[in-house]
Amino acid sequence: xxxxxxxxxxxxxxxxxxxxxxxxxxxxxxxxxxxxxxxxxxxxxxxxxxxxxxxxxxxxxxxxxxxxxxxxxxxxxxxxxxxxxxxxxxxxxxxxxxxxxxxxxxx
Numbered sequence: 001x002x003x004x005x006x007x008x009x010x011x012x013x014x015x016x017x018x019x020x021x022x023x024x025x026x027x028x029x030x031x032x033x034x035x036x037x038x039x040x041x042x043x044x045x046x047x048x049x050x051x052x053x054x055x056x057x058x059x060x061x062x063x064x065x066x067x068x069x070x071x072x073x074x075x076x077x078x079x080x081x082x083x084x085x086x087x088x089x090x091x092x093x094x095x096x097x098x099x100x101x102x103x104x105x106x107x
Contacts, residue, residue: 011102011104012097012102013033015031015032015034016030016033017029017030017031020104021105021106021107023077023106023107024078024079024106024107026076026077027074027075027076028074028083029073029075030046030048030063030072030074030075031070031071032044032046032071032073032095033069033070034087034095035095036087036088036089036093037070039089039093041093042089042090043063043090044063044071044087045062045063045087045088046060046061046063046075046085046087047085047087047088047094048060048083048085048086049079049084050078050079050082050106051081051084052081052082055084059075060088061073061075063087079106080106081106082103082104082105082106083103084101084102084103085103086102
């Protein structure tokens, strides 16, 4: 379960979602403070999709730099089961949470 921290719902200290729980048809903000952000990437993209086993409706969304090490993106929640995501930078380096990606159930 995400924990409340500084007004955002952080999943693990590197990634936050707002609002939680996610609801189909609504929009969510994803905040990223992970390895790519701390490495000084010039561009970071949210790579996301829906489902439990195979991702569907996969998108790559440019994120906006909010502070020196914080990037944000707004995404429509279009699935009905689970929102899955990871991140990549402009040099195609990925942060996949050690291959696990991140995810949150949709209500």
